[in-house]
Amino acid sequence: MHTADVVIIGGGIVGSSIACHLAAAGCKDVLVIERETAQGKGSTGKSMGGVRAQFSTPVNIQMSLYSIPFYASFDERLGYPGGYRPQGYLFCATHENHLTYLRANHEKQIALGLKNVRLISADEIRTMFPQLRSDDIVGGSFCSTDGFVDPYSAMVGFMSWAADHGTTLWRHTQVTGIKRDGQAITEVETTRGPVATRKVVNAAGPWASEVAKMAGVDLPVEPLRRMLVPTEPFDQFPHTAPMIIDMSNGFHFRPESLGFLLAWNDPEETPGYKTDFEPSFIEKILTRAADRVPIFENLAVNPKRAWAGLYEMTPDHHPILGEVPGVPGFFLANGFSGHGVMHAPATGKILSDLILAGKTDLVDFSLLALSRFAEGRMIEETAVL
Numbered sequence: 001m002h003t004a005d006v007v008i009i010g011g012g013i014v015g016s017s018i019a020c021h022l023a024a025a026g027c028k029d030v031l032v033i034e035r036e037t038a039q040g041k042g043s044t045g046k047s048m049g050g051v052r053a054q055f056s057t058p059v060n061i062q063m064s065l066y067s068i069p070f071y072a073s074f075d076e077r078l079g080y081p082g083g084y085r086p087q088g089y090l091f092c093a094t095h096e097n098h099l100t101y102l103r104a105n106h107e108k109q110i111a112l113g114l115k116n117v118r119l120i121s122a123d124e125i126r127t128m129f130p131q132l133r134s135d136d137i138v139g140g141s142f143c144s145t146d147g148f149v150d151p152y153s154a155m156v157g158f159m160s161w162a163a164d165h166g167t168t169l170w171r172h173t174q175v176t177g178i179k180r181d182g183q184a185i186t187e188v189e190t191t192r193g194p195v196a197t198r199k200v201v202n203a204a205g206p207w208a209s210e211v212a213k214m215a216g217v218d219l220p221v222e223p224l225r226r227m228l229v230p231t232e233p234f235d236q237f238p239h240t241a242p243m244i245i246d247m248s249n250g251f252h253f254r255p256e257s258l259g260f261l262l263a264w265n266d267p268e269e270t271p272g273y274k275t276d277f278e279p280s281f282i283e284k285i286l287t288r289a290a291d292r293v294p295i296f297e298n299l300a301v302n303p304k305r306a307w308a309g310l311y312e313m314t315p316d317h318h319p320i321l322g323e324v325p326g327v328p329g330f331f332l333a334n335g336f337s338g339h340g341v342m343h344a345p346a347t348g349k350i351l352s353d354l355i356l357a358g359k360t361d362l363v364d365f366s367l368l369a370l371s372r373f374a375e376g377r378m379i380e381e382t383a384v385l
């Protein structure tokens, strides 16, 4: 029978980062199991690649304070490209209550040590981007170290570095069961045969609750479709622009290749494994795009290039991390609610610390434990895009 010190289920960016951090900490007998023939076919390959520290809860800010500098030094640390581009995130407020909210977040971000975030006036936004319709913009918040990464490239970089340092990756292999001896984990069943192990990490992205069920654990993680629309080449808006967020309706966009990538959270979307792109979404998003950026009326879009993927949502929009109480050896790294790429480095470090040492000083991990739901300790994140 195969054996491994740690088995990671899922070879997306989260599983890859955990493998990389375990290898860096000296844990080399790690097996990552991915059911697809190639990595990145889950949420990671569908992501917009945004990374930001402009959150409203301390724990999310702290995870970004580890992750963004990690991405900034990714290429040097790992010898593979992560594609980090510090072009910033610009939140544009259109109501006084948005400003109150941004001010409160800004205070928390500064108190936790974020250096490059600042509140900015409506006039400054107008000067930065005269192309925006700004009659209702009352101010905003900008952080220059926020920006974008290339999620696929970063995932491959994490996994390649881990493989260079002893980790094994099985592709085209599905985990079909998890065996427990009374309480503790003893074995993972796969389409390549059983693997004896005492430690299993669930990094199965939107499919996390199905994997948790194999170990007899109920996990409140639901898949929710998100659609992205890339435009054809467009040069009438600067390609040095940050991610720009219209707080009046949540529409946001960023430069991508020679065009732009448009995103909007459709409130009519319902949970489920829906990965087909809905063509009627294009009109909805272009209406919002042209409303905030009038020259976007001239944008051309090829619907065949648009795509859909799945967010992994939790009830309080925070991830669920750590060992499951009552199931020794079963670790969770799930429910990133739209932030799994930007928080993959911190998640890798936290999980590696918890697996190898049972504690971490990166965050107060009890805040992110599965038990918070049963104990009524949810920590709502409102800065979700």
Ligand SMILES: Cc1cc2nc3c(=O)[nH]c(=O)nc-3n(C[C@H](O)[C@H](O)[C@H](O)COP(=O)(O)OP(=O)(O)OC[C@H]3O[C@@H](n4cnc5c(N)ncnc54)[C@H](O)[C@@H]3O)c2cc1C
Pocket (backbone or CB within 6 Å): 009, 010, 011, 012, 013, 014, 015, 033, 034, 035, 036, 039, 040, 041, 042, 043, 044, 045, 046, 047, 048, 049, 050, 051, 173, 174, 175, 176, 203, 204, 205, 206, 207, 211, 226, 227, 228, 308, 309, 310, 311, 312, 333, 336, 337, 338, 339, 340, 341, 342, 343
């Ligand atoms: C449209 C869109 C835009 C997004 N934009 C951003 C963004 O700007 N910034 C950001 O930080 N995040 C963003 N996200 C979220 C981000 O992509 C995810 O949070 C992140 O990719 C999760 O990574 P993961 O490794 O946990 O999951 P995944 O990448 O889904 O990987 C999980 C893997 O587990 C495998 N698997 C599942 N079950 C089994 C099994 N039984 N056996 C073996 N393998 C299994 C799957 O095949 C999959 O490859 C976006 C998501 C979408 C859909």
